[in-house]
């Protein structure tokens with residue numbers, strides 16, 4: 001009874017402070033004391049949306065033919081906070097292929113199964129300074145795999161996932177992503193078929209890793225599962241929820257479920273900060289200062305630890321393979337809300 005009265009008073013306080021009430025399940029878990037105020041996020045995101053909506057810089061990926069067919073005008077932004085507030089604008093119901101953003105969650109699953117030390121030993125976490133599909137990096141890097149977010153390191157990470165059959169491994173990966181999104185996710189078969197027919201480069205990377213004993217299952221089976229994981233469909237809101245799960249110490253704020261081990265989160269976020277935007281990661285850290293991951297499908301998700309995540313979808317990419325509009329929007333919102341982790345202002349120092 002007393003508990004109920006306290007809950008009512010708290011709810012009234014939350015509403016008068018301008019927050020949207022979060023579902024009971026999310027409130028039952030400990031909620032970050034630094035979760036953002038809805039009104040501030042709303043106005044920053046709306047401003048960014050209006051500022052960049054007519055920006056046509058960049059072009060769709062076309063080395064995977066199906067990606068060239070995606071309407072380049074699509075544009076959506078979603079924010080999910082650690083206390084499960086959601087804010088969306090634009091084309092946030094459109095499912096696009098997650099592509100390289102998947103690598104973050106397969107890394108999380110590999111650590112779930114093997115622990116961080118084994119994953120670090122078998123894949124590593126060094127930025128390559130090279131394009132995401134670089135053969136030279138495999139030859140030159142002391143680890144050969146580089147890190148779990150470039151294609152070679154990601155294929156090696158996928159090869160670590162246990163299972164008697166390829167299907168068992170794939171279903172485990174898809175189920176894990178779905179837990180992070182808080183909804184059942186699905187394979188986009190047209191994207192998968194298109195990439196599977198054109199991925200000779202990834203097969204070559206997997207074979208080359210074999211030369212250095214840095215692939216841990218059948219190379220072609222691993223590339224096939226990796227291609228499927230890249231072809232998982234997500235919308236901007238689902239992607240933001242996956243990011244918010246990382247921001248919330250591995251607990252999905254919408255379901256209240258611990259999806260990723262709490263102790264693995266710093267390893268995941270540090271890897272994203274070092275290599276999430278490939279050879280553009282240094283510039284990103286300089287200007288934005290948030291762990292993030294891009295995919296050639298046009299998505300980028302950025303994590304504000306303890307606070308939430310922002311996901312942006314816009315298919316036009318720059319030369320490094322990162323969505324132009326998504327980068328601009330996230331930079332704008334980050335500056336506006338003082339979220340750059342390297343800025344003392346991010347912890348309230350004026």
Ligand code: DON
Nearest residue numbers: 099100132230294295296321
């Ligand atoms: O393996 C590939 O080339 C794609 N499936 C994923 C690459 C990617 O998303 C790089 N991203 N920015």
